[in-house]
Amino acid sequence: MNAHDTAIRRGRKFEQVLEGAREVFLAEGFEGAGVDEIARKAGVSKATLYSYFPDKRLLFFEVAKRECMKLSEDAMELMNTPKPVRDVLEIAAHRLLEFFNSDLSINVFRVCIAECERFPELAQEFYRNGPALGRARLVEFLDRARARGQLEIDDVEMAADQFAELCKSRVFTDRILGIRGEFADNELAMIAGEAVETFMSRYGRSD
DSSP states (O other): OOHHHHHOOOOTTHHHHHHHHHHHHHHHHHHHOOHHHHHHHHTSOHHHHHHHOSSHHHHHHHHHHHHHHHHHHHHHHHHTSOOOHHHHHHHHHHHHHHHHTSHHHHHHHHHHHHHTTTOHHHHHHHHHHTHHHHHHHHHHHHHHHHHTTSBOOSOHHHHHHHHHHHHHTTHHHHHHTTSSOOOOHHHHHHHHHHHHHHHHHHHBOOO
16 A cells, blocks of 8 residues: 555545546646635535545546546457457547547646656556556557567567557647647547557558
């Protein structure tokens, strides 16, 4: 058990608090989200909220972690389907881009960077239970595709990282630095298609 787990106390209204917090964080971001508003949305008192989460950062990272775990669960379901490799990667690319383009994920990464020196355990906990799980699912899928002779990959972990980076092209840097707001669906579709095409050009079977 780590510091993140010991600082959080679960109770009858725990899920209620998380749902209210998710709504406020999505609408206002981390800095803009007030504890009073979160408590109001969740239908609990501030005392109840603080009894579960003594620090707003803990609440924020718990919400973010759950969003990433949902993405990872979706990825596991997707990658266990009998669809062709290219089709699976197309869907995975779209979902990754939706995540990188979301206000919640951008806020998470900004907070991780801002607080990593003072609260390194929070960022590490988020990574272990979020992005790292998604990466592991992708590695498993690529490894199975390689074993079936559908892809030619020497290092599946490197290939998984490359695929994720291709999906972040343009979107992540522009969003994290505030150069642009959200990207349009047609732009995301283009970026996803290019990511898959580039990946398959490198690792797809030529025969």
